[in-house]
Amino acid sequence: MDEKFIIKKYFKPLANSKDSLQLRDDVACINVADEKYIVSNQDSLVMGTHFFENDDPIYIAKKSLRVNLSDLISKGVTPYGYFLSLAMDDTIDENWIKLFAQGLAEDQKKYNITLLGGDTVSAPHGLFITINMLSRTNDSIIKRSGACYGDDIYVTGTIGNSAIGLHLLKNKNDNLGLDQLDIQKLIRKYHLPGPRHKVIHLIKKFASSSMDTTDGLINDLLVLAGSSGRKFIIKKNLIPHSISAKKFLNNYGDFDIALYGGDDYEVIFTSPMKFEDKLNEYAKKIKLKITKIGKVGSVSKNPKLFDENHTEFNTSYYTFKHFK
Amino acid sequence: MDEKFIIKKYFKPLANSKDSLQLRDDVACINVADEKYIVSNQDSLVMGTHFFENDDPIYIAKKSLRVNLSDLISKGVTPYGYFLSLAMDDTIDENWIKLFAQGLAEDQKKYNITLLGGDTVSAPHGLFITINMLSRTNDSIIKRSGACYGDDIYVTGTIGNSAIGLHLLKNKNDNLGLDQLDIQKLIRKYHLPGPRHKVIHLIKKFASSSMDTTDGLINDLLVLAGSSGRKFIIKKNLIPHSISAKKFLNNYGDFDIALYGGDDYEVIFTSPMKFEDKLNEYAKKIKLKITKIGKVGSVSKNPKLFDENHTEFNTSYYTFKHFK
Numbered sequence: 001m002d003e004k005f006i007i008k009k010y011f012k013p014l015a016n017s018k019d020s021l022q023l024r025d026d027v028a029c030i031n032v033a034d035e036k037y038i039v040s041n042q043d044s045l046v047m048g049t050h051f052f053e054n055d056d057p058i059y060i061a062k063k064s065l066r067v068n069l070s071d072l073i074s075k076g077v078t079p080y081g082y083f084l085s086l087a088m089d090d091t092i093d094e095n096w097i098k099l100f101a102q103g104l105a106e107d108q109k110k111y112n113i114t115l116l117g118g119d120t121v122s123a124p125h126g127l128f129i130t131i132n133m134l135s136r137t138n139d140s141i142i143k144r145s146g147a148c149y150g151d152d153i154y155v156t157g158t159i160g161n162s163a164i165g166l167h168l169l170k171n172k173n174d175n176l177g178l179d180q181l182d183i184q185k186l187i188r189k190y191h192l193p194g195p196r197h198k199v200i201h202l203i204k205k206f207a208s209s210s211m212d213t214t215d216g217l218i219n220d221l222l223v224l225a226g227s228s229g230r231k232f233i234i235k236k237n238l239i240p241h242s243i244s245a246k247k248f249l250n251n252y253g254d255f256d257i258a259l260y261g262g263d264d265y266e267v268i269f270t271s272p273m274k275f276e277d278k279l280n281e282y283a284k285k286i287k288l289k290i291t292k293i294g295k296v297g298s299v300s301k302n303p304k305l306f307d308e309n310h311t312e313f314n315t316s317y318y319t320f321k322h323f324k
Numbered sequence: 325m326d327e328k329f330i331i332k333k334y335f336k337p338l339a340n341s342k343d344s345l346q347l348r349d350d351v352a353c354i355n356v357a358d359e360k361y362i363v364s365n366q367d368s369l370v371m372g373t374h375f376f377e378n379d380d381p382i383y384i385a386k387k388s389l390r391v392n393l394s395d396l397i398s399k400g401v402t403p404y405g406y407f408l409s410l411a412m413d414d415t416i417d418e419n420w421i422k423l424f425a426q427g428l429a430e431d432q433k434k435y436n437i438t439l440l441g442g443d444t445v446s447a448p449h450g451l452f453i454t455i456n457m458l459s460r461t462n463d464s465i466i467k468r469s470g471a472c473y474g475d476d477i478y479v480t481g482t483i484g485n486s487a488i489g490l491h492l493l494k495n496k497n498d499n500l501g502l503d504q505l506d507i508q509k510l511i512r513k514y515h516l517p518g519p520r521h522k523v524i525h526l527i528k529k530f531a532s533s534s535m536d537t538t539d540g541l542i543n544d545l546l547v548l549a550g551s552s553g554r555k556f557i558i559k560k561n562l563i564p565h566s567i568s569a570k571k572f573l574n575n576y577g578d579f580d581i582a583l584y585g586g587d588d589y590e591v592i593f594t595s596p597m598k599f600e601d602k603l604n605e606y607a608k609k610i611k612l613k614i615t616k617i618g619k620v621g622s623v624s625k626n627p628k629l630f631d632e633n634h635t636e637f638n639t640s641y642y643t644f645k646h647f648k
Contacts, residue, residue, distance in 0.1 A: 048448035
């Protein structure tokens with residue numbers, strides 16, 4: 001019983017309005033007036049699944065906001081505000097709350113968002129955070145389903161930092177010759193994803209389909225391919241990694257941890273070839289690293305991902321981080 | 325460290341937009357276009373706090389929706405749809421999910437609402453449900469703060485059924501001569517609050533201030549009085565109880581369980597005297613029981629509640645159900 005199974009079998013039949021986008025885009029797009037929409041998504045983080053007991057409350061607060069911000073940003077809309085629900089047991093003290101609120105305040109400033117409402121309840125044990133984040137917009141969103149034949153496939157930033165960071169946290173002796181600065185950088189990426197405001201307008205202007213990467217690049221590319229009903233051809237050797245990640249991966253000898261590991265919170269998107277020059281020019285102007293990693297291929301009933309040698313990607317790693 | 329303390333000290337400073345209504349009304353009122361608003365609230369239910377392990381999943385689903393519906397309805401707006409977050413441990417099986425989804429489906433039909441989005445995640449232990457419910461409206465809402473001197477104070481339905489139901493569940497031998505039918509009725513009210521669509525237009529047309537009753541009638545009246553900065557004079561003997569509740573209360577010998585017990589999910593509202601006839605006529609037309617229980621008095625810095633003999637109500641029972 002995984003998340004996708006539950007959603008498809010039991011919850012999708014309940015999402016019977018157009019605004020829900022059939023639960024396909026991780027956001028709903030609620031039509032409020034002529035060309036006025038609320039775009040909204042809701043994600044939960046659970047202690048023991050998405051963060052751990054001794055994690056810094058400031059980081060937990062920021063991660064809770066950012067996983068939600070990432071969803072909206074990848075749709076090309078500007079986040080406005082959020083609802084926060086906090087369920088907590090009696091191990092949470094006032095100092096924890098103080099730091100958590102400090103984390104929220106810092107990211108409210110960074111991302112220009114505001115708290116709109118929510119609730120605080122007691123739980124017998126554990127800590128559960130649910131954020132509903134919303135955007136007010138005049139435009140419709142960039143969906144997952146718009147990729148066309150011949151479109152280029154791009155990814156922002158670099159891939160695998162967070163998964164390697166988690167590996168290093170879990171296996172303290174397995175640092176494979178990385179220095180402390182590299183290790184800190186990678187672990188920080190795991191604790192704190194950094195979705196970037198500046199990608200919003202790039203997506204809105206140039207993308208035909210788009211989503212954020214949360215479940216591992218290859219898994220997410222497969223979802224994007226499936227949503228558009230097309231084959232994707234990915235050039236594995238073009239997939240960008242940070243310098244710290246490259247050091248680790250070269251010594252580790254297996255790139256799968258970076259390709260299938262989750263929590264990158266970058267954006268993958270497709271864009272018509274004709275936009276290539278303008279897209280690169282715009283990305284350069286806003287100082288955003290984007291990398292062309294492949295091409296959208298022909299229509300395919302089952303989502304398929306091929307590398308440059310026309311070998312199908314191993315998707316047996318296809319797991320759902322959110323519901324193990 | 326109770327809920328109100330946390331919200332006031334740490335979260336209110338983060339709610340720096342007008343749309344949040346300073347977290348005072350349990351809803352946010354988000355201005356999307358000229359005279360177009362999204363009114364939205366978010367509430368969580370936790371196993372072990374708001375429901376229990378062996379409770380019927382159908383009831384849990386309906387209660388989760390209804391505590392949120394109740395908030396919107398009491399503001400005079402019509403609910404449209406909701407986001408659902410479900411965090412659950414591995415004791416939850418597919419049959420549980422099936423029944424839970426059935427409960428949602430039944431109430432979607434009853435209240436004409438639809439699922440818009442959300443997520444499903446795994447938790448190490450426990451079951452946590454967060455609903456964000458929203459309404460699209462052209463009107464502003466009826467706030468808690470609008471009561472004026474001389475307004476009449478009303479309550480819908482009857483008070484205390486749910487608290488007595490919970491008492492009967494916890495004290496199986498303490499039925500005080502109630503027959504099985506009475507007991508079932510009262511317990512059912514605890515399991516399943518019944519906010520009523522039909523109150524929406526009555527509130528919109530006639531109320532100067534309004535909120536739902538979740539933390540016990542007297543506690544909630546004190547909040548309403550405080551929000552409007554006025555004394556409320558309540559005629560205790562006019563507070564309406566159901567026939568089943570009356571039987572219990574007369575034998576129990578203490579009405580406090582009904583006056584201070586939570587989970588009624590009725591609406592308390594104030595209405596200008598000049599509306600009295602039209603209000604009663606309208607209530608009769610839509611077959612909604614409303615009872616005038618008091619009068620709004622003079623301005624008061626501290627919220628105060630008096631009975632008809634000008635004795636101040638005992639508010640030492642003033643507890644916060646949501647955060648024990």
